[in-house]
Amino acid sequence: MKSTYKLTPEKNETELYASGHSACAGCGQSIAAKTVARVLGKDTIICNATGCLEVTTTPIPESSWRMPWIHSLFENAAAVGTGVISALIAQGKEKETKVVVQGGDGGTFDIGFGLISGMWERRDDLLYVCYDNEGYMNTGYQNSGASMYDASTSTAPAGKFSFGNHQQKKNMPKIAMAHNIAYTAVASVSDLYDLERKVKKALTYTGPKYIQVYSPCIPGWKTEPKDTITIAQLAVDTGIYPIFEAEGDRVISYKKPPANPPKVEEFLKLQKRFAHLFKSEEGKAEVEKIQKMADDNLEIAREFHA
Ligand SMILES: Cc1ncc(C[n+]2csc(CCOP(=O)(O)OP(=O)(O)O)c2C)c(N)n1
Ligand SMILES: [Mg+2]
Secondary structure (H helix, E strand, O other), rough: OOOOOOHHHHHOOOEEEEEOOOOOOHHHHHHHHHHHHHOOOOOEEEOOOHHHHHHOOOOOOOEOOOOOEEEOHHHHHHHHHHHHHHHHHOOOOOOOOOEEEEEEHHHHHHHHHHHHHHEEEEOOOOOEEEEOOEEEOOOOOEOOOOOOOOOOOOOOEHHHHHHEOOOOOOOOOHHHHHHHEEEEEEEEEEOOHHHHHHHHHHHHOOOEEEEEEHHHHHHHHHOOOHHHHHHHHHHHHHOOOEEEEEOOOEEEOOOOOOOOOOOOHHHHHHHHHHHHHOHHHHHHHHHHHHHHHHHHHHHHHHHHOO
């Protein structure tokens, strides 16, 4: 599937996340981050956790960022964001300059989790963006708290005695909502207009905001670059990745499920991280479990629209 998202030539020339970086062709995270940077504009300070986005865009002495950008440790990007906003407040510039913290799912769901929770408790006026590629991709596709059930990862490989990752994906957006933050949104790289809208909307709220973007990873998911958008779209349409928005702990929008949602098999078969599910009868039973999880998610969305 080809994205219909269009950039004007003028915009291309002033792209804040410039080309020339070393991310894979078709990298979901890069497409999403480029879109987010475009919406944020130049008057933004980005605090970027360690991860593939940081490594591929800033090989010393180069940078793809045409905007103020700070690399923090893997675990403390949120605390660095707090420091930056505190400095802006001290200078009286907090109204004119936005502060955005961004990182991968490993930095967000796991290793930076405590500091993110602290930032939300303090009610810092920051937007946090998590690019969710469901694993520690920069260091060799290890399992994270965001890894999908049954995905084969380097620390939970599928084999004779295992179907891969058997942990349930941590529900980070719900955890954000439980902090009663101003705005929480889940988006997918398959709908960049929706992502743009959610970033713009997030910036209208005062206080902590969280956006999580579904971002397929070519080497980690063992997929073809041409399939990034298709996979992301199938994740949304099957119900595997629910797309919604919340204010505080209240959901305010849910993406309406299609009339005839595709089966999860279509989504799974495009990714070799799930290839083992199609090699045995036991594997078929696992696919059924995943179908049930997706159906349950679609049901919640349908109830919202009922
Ligand atoms: C404290 C610490 N532990 C481990 C690492 C090694 N490390 C660097 S990037 C990375 C993976 C990042 O995963 P994620 O946040 O999901 O981003 P991705 O690369 O998947 O985009 C790891 C484990 C580190 N830099 N610091
Ligand atoms: Mg990751």
